Amino acid sequence: MTRVLLADDQALVRGALGALLELEGDLEVVAQVGRGDEVVDAARASGAEVCLLDIQMPGLDGLQATAAVRRELPGVRVLVVTTFDRPGYLRQALEAGASGFIVKDAPAEQLAEAVRRVAAGLRVVDPALAEASLLGGPNPLTDREREVLRLARDGDSVARIAQQVHLSPGTVRNHLSSAIGKTGTENRVEAARVATDNGWI
Incomplete structure (x- = not known):
């Protein structure tokens, strides 16, 4: 049994x-x-x-x-x-x-x-x-990119994301920009959707 x-x-x-x-x-x-x-x-x-x-x-x-x-x-x-x-x-x-x-x-x-x-x-x-x-293929996103994309998916602003992950707004923007590039999308909302659909976040 x-x-x-x-x-x-x-x-x-x-x-x-x-x-x-x-x-x-x-x-x-x-x-x-x-x-x-x-x-x-x-x-x-x-x-x-x-x-x-x-x-x-x-x-x-x-x-x-x-x-x-x-x-x-x-x-x-x-x-x-x-x-x-x-x-x-x-x-x-x-x-x-x-x-x-x-x-x-x-x-x-x-x-x-x-x-x-x-x-x-x-x-x-x-x-x-x-x-x-x-x-x-493997997940192309880094841990930080996944983290900020999850928060962006929930609708948080860059300033709010920065507070939550203890990074500067500029660094958050860099991570979001990199994630947008890796997902081949136009903005963070689309990037979060593609990452979610692929099970990356």
């Missing part, structure tokens, strides 16, 4: 995934949480062997939670299950230590098989995403 933890901020999705997995005779859902910062404690308390993590969650996102699980509980495997089929997210998830990455609209039997494979120490990756990730 493989012990599974589910982490998704949408209770309906959590419940549906749990119900599907409970139909499998060899899988047992031992914990469910709605926040990324609850994953490690819940996995430790429940003895989970595989954590199914959504990407967008409060507290910690699924990528940060993946890294935390791998750091704190190295014997526990992580399978990222998301609605966001972005190649950049796949790359980030694998870099964070995830053993698998599939999208939520995968058939139920494919999800169950992915859990089994990950539990067995194998890697599971959505084939179409894997191809797109290889073709798309």
Whole structure:
């Protein structure tokens, strides 16, 4: 019996995934949480062997939670299950230590098989995403460029971004300009959109 933890901020999705997995005779859902910062404690308390993590969650996102699980509980495997089929997210998830990455609209039997494979120490990756990730290449943005683009995406002014990241407005403008160039866009709003669509931020 493989012990599974589910982490998704949408209770309906959590419940549906749990119900599907409970139909499998060899899988047992031992914990469910709605926040990324609850994953490690819940996995430790429940003895989970595989954590199914959504990407967008409060507290910690699924990528940060993946890294935390791998750091704190190295014997526990992580399978990222998301609605966001972005190649950049796949790359980030694998870099964070995830053993698998599939999208939520995968058939139920494919999800169950992915859990089994990950539990067995194998890697599971959505084939179409894997191809797109290889073709798309690595994330071209630096950590600072990603940071200022995230804030720009939320509509913050250059002055406000500068305050938040403890840089001068001129330095923030330089990072934004570089990100705009790397994304081949005209302005920071477009750059943030392209970076988001590619899963770079």
